Amino acid sequence: MIKIIHIARPLGGIGVYIDLLSKNIDNNTFSNSIICNTKEKGIDIKNANEKSITKFHVNLIREISPINDIKCFFKIINILQKEKPTIVHCHSAKAGVLGRFAAIVLKIPVVYTPHAYSFLSTKSKLKKQLFKGVESLFRFFNANTIACSASEYHRAIYDVGLKKEKVYVWNNSIEYPIKAKNNSNFIFPDEFICSIGRPSYQKNTELLIKSIAKIRQKISTVHLVILGVGLYSPLIKDIEALIKKYALEKNITLVPWCDRLETMDILKKCQIYTSTSRYEGLPYSVIEALALSKPCVVTNVDGNKDLVKNNFNGFLVSENEGEIAKKIIQLLKDKTTRTLFAQNAHEDFLKNYSIQNTIHKLENIYKTILLP
Structure with a gap:
């Protein structure tokens, strides 16, 4: 069994990504669990058997807070030492930095999905260079990146400077057919x-x-x-x-x-x-x-x-x-x-972009990362 621990704040698109991955990946080969923010106790991510995946809680906040972030880092190390995952998969900026360094310290194979690099999120040239510099540090370590799009793949290689052999692409994908229910209280025109x-x-x-x-x-x-x-x-x-x-x-x-x-x-x-x-x-x-x-x-x-x-x-x-x-x-x-x-x-x-057709590519990426 390939045991994957995700480190993320599973809100918005990141939550959708981990939820769909857990539900559609081969549960006979892969198991998923997640380290997330203490405030996210209500989030319930299930696997293909409709069983809730295991959650571990740390104080993973978005804002930079040196004291809190150091405490969070050591708690992540604690959890990883105890759970002994096969792969650590980090999502987005803060979880990506803390999670990757924790996995590197423990010599656990690690992958990172930016879900849009943080240096794209600011108008400040100084912040852009700072965020880009932090991401560039990981080219000196044995850390892999799974980009969620071709554009993100190119950012990883040409903006961040990562080695091509350490960067993969798995497109965000969704289940099909899409379920919809007409229970709206809103009244819209016929065309909008x-x-x-x-x-x-x-x-x-x-x-x-x-x-x-x-x-x-x-x-x-x-x-x-x-x-x-x-x-x-x-x-x-x-x-x-x-x-x-x-x-x-x-x-x-x-x-x-x-x-x-x-x-x-x-x-x-x-x-x-x-x-x-x-x-x-x-x-x-x-x-x-x-x-x-x-x-x-x-x-x-x-x-x-x-x-x-x-x-x-x-x-x-x-x-x-x-x-x-x-x-x-x-x-x-x-x-x-x-x-x-x-x-x-x-x-x-x-x-x-139908996950039923694309999930096998992600499974193969995980297996490739584990090759000696």
């Missing part, structure tokens, strides 16, 4: 555009609002539904103010939270999926849109450009509201192109 994501620097929601304002100049009935806004977001007041500034209250619906079945039902009913992100790992929301045969208009950035092929299953656009508006208007008015993109989206999903 959809986007998913909490207002943040990464999601660049301001650009999305400005794009809808441009579209409304040509199509007065345009409607955007933003899902997953969150019960709390530091930028929500700014977004609400921007909607009011452009008088878009009747053109935009913000949905704070709904369960996955309801989210998929709303996504299934939209005409177009759009994302104005500044960067991504490999966004599950776009993968879900492809699975549901939705043509996409997305910014030409890491993650988005791995999923959307320009003029094939959607449009890749620059971070410019005029260009975004132009391409969305084109798709709204051209049903023939919309239908063609929808067909291509679904076919591309089945070929590349």
Whole structure:
């Protein structure tokens, strides 16, 4: 049995990644458990037999806190010494640094998935260099990287400087068919555009609002539904103010939270999926849109450009509201192109992002890492 311990804060896309991996990997060959934050006791990740995987809790916080991080590091070492995993799989920046160093100290094979490198998340040149420098340290150790997209693979080699033989790619993948349930209390127009994501620097929601304002100049009935806004977001007041500034209250619906079945039902009913992100790992929301045969208009950035092929299953656009508006208007008015993109989206999903078809590649990567 190959015993894998994940180290992560299993929220958002990282939680989806570990959950889907645990449910779909060969349970006769691999077992999964997780070291996560003490506050994440309510998270329940199950394996293929619907049994909850084992959880170990440490004070793994996002913020840099030297005293806390040192305590957390030694607690991780404690757990790894006791559990003796075959492989340690770390996810995202903080868990990636502490987990990799702990595994290196104990000489346990270790892999790391960035889920979008931390140096992409800041405007500060100093922070970018600092974060990149920390990642570059691991090229001197026996640590492997499993990128979640081709873009992340290239970042690992050409930005971070890792050796090619230590970097692998396993695309984020989801289960198919997608389950959806119509239990929504929200009332939307018959035709609407959809986007998913909490207002943040990464999601660049301001650009999305400005794009809808441009579209409304040509199509007065345009409607955007933003899902997953969150019960709390530091930028929500700014977004609400921007909607009011452009008088878009009747053109935009913000949905704070709904369960996955309801989210998929709303996504299934939209005409177009759009994302104005500044960067991504490999966004599950776009993968879900492809699975549901939705043509996409997305910014030409890491993650988005791995999923959307320009003029094939959607449009890749620059971070410019005029260009975004132009391409969305084109798709709204051209049903023939919309239908063609929808067909291509679904076919591309089945070929590349259905976990039932891709999980064997991850299993082989784990086995390759263990070779002498």
